Amino acid sequence: MTVTPPDPDYRTRCRDSFARQTVMSTIGATLTHLEPGASKIEMPFSAAFTQQHGFLHAGTIATALDSACGYAALTVMEADAAILTIEFKVNLLSPGKGERFIFRGKVVKPGRTILIADGQAFAISNGAEKLIATMTATMMSIRDRPDLKG
Amino acid sequence: MTVTPPDPDYRTRCRDSFARQTVMSTIGATLTHLEPGASKIEMPFSAAFTQQHGFLHAGTIATALDSACGYAALTVMEADAAILTIEFKVNLLSPGKGERFIFRGKVVKPGRTILIADGQAFAISNGAEKLIATMTATMMSIRDRPDLKG
């Protein structure tokens, strides 16, 4: 998908919003890349967010994937629009085992009201990248709600 | 679904596993109820796990719902079986706004290899309970893997 972002200042707007997502700093995630229709979030492994076998919990993976999909969507929105996730589906392909993790979000279908985004989570171990989870997310844009920015 | 748990000691086994899910204590969640095929997890609102508008992040809701579904499934497993989530889908019905949250998991379809569980997330505000999200999760049981207990 190639889209010209309607807001030329989309990077600043996404980064400001990301900075307000307290959960992102709590899990140690950073927004490392933005382009029209796509985003990348990275986080180191953190024992505080693991399940009973010591792997990253599926919900933590979903947390970072949801934000990756949300910011991919926000890059292609007008400056006054907010993005809310309506639903997402996550497939867990391999354990959340690695030194760090990369989460990529990509808009599959832009739209004025409804956007579809796909996400991919990768675990990095000894320099090798392994796909561990995928997400499909349905997003809705909200306008004229000054209380809900970004 | 009424099922006689094959492991009479299922409560201890579920609580021990929950105690090893570090992410649960990190988000402040406790396992407050277990019965054959069902579980309940509760957590107070916590600003550390919010999105950009100050509501509980969808991924945090998914984290607690996934564990609620997983422990509902674990109640009906034999003592030597572990449960892994293959996939889940979350619908976000209302913002994660409230003083505390309740997450209920329930087995819809037991099975030797594949189990389906449903989850419901409720926000509590001024004593009123509001359904804010639903999950459908597909779980797989793993046996003969001493490294993967619970």
Place this chain on the structure above:
Amino acid sequence: MTVTPPDPDYRTRCRDSFARQTVMSTIGATLTHLEPGASKIEMPFSAAFTQQHGFLHAGTIATALDSACGYAALTVMEADAAILTIEFKVNLLSPGKGERFIFRGKVVKPGRTILIADGQAFAISNGAEKLIATMTATMMSIRDRPDLKG
């Protein structure tokens, strides 16, 4: 969910729309019940809609479930609104084996723009009803589109 349908004539509107869904008559499905927020569709087993083992194909089950969810949603819409499915997820619990099938749709969360509905598919064999599949569907209401009625 108890909702007073905004259109008192909702039954006629749903039945007219169902009659225009050619696929419903093709698979032999009939709309046998409507109430605010809920619908029921029934169909006999039909060898023309089976998979390689002679069971009802998952896609045929999804077809009837999607319409059951859609008409459940349409019961609570204003007379000028149409319903489109944005996405659905189906879990297949047991083979589509039976003499006939019942599909129930129920609105879980009404809304002006987005509605969530759940569906359940049952196979009937020798008078016994067995849950064979579940659906969660996200629907969007469309207004002011005279070309898209119902």
Place this chain on the structure above:
Amino acid sequence: MTVTPPDPDYRTRCRDSFARQTVMSTIGATLTHLEPGASKIEMPFSAAFTQQHGFLHAGTIATALDSACGYAALTVMEADAAILTIEFKVNLLSPGKGERFIFRGKVVKPGRTILIADGQAFAISNGAEKLIATMTATMMSIRDRPDLKG
């Protein structure tokens, strides 16, 4: 994904199974391409499988996508293994409007027991191909069940 099919005769096996899926001939679908981990199904528009606005019904799209994902999975299975769909999720991006439709299935994650496949549905109008729906499907392989072949 590049995988050497464990059954060198996978094409014959997939085509035989497809020929037994009566619903495929009922909707006019043909299996037009197979390669390790991927499949393509095509069908012409057919008024018999439409919803109330005259577009291909979402369930018919799901039917062809599920088979496309299933045969993509079957290409990489041993000769004695059958494939069953556990669950799928479909996002409907655009109306099912076109002269004919193409459905592509692709294995995202192979596995001995669980396989994940993605599907894409395209509508063809005046030679132009438009993505109208996506699927993510979770498949399970079944062995030692002579009654369930393919």
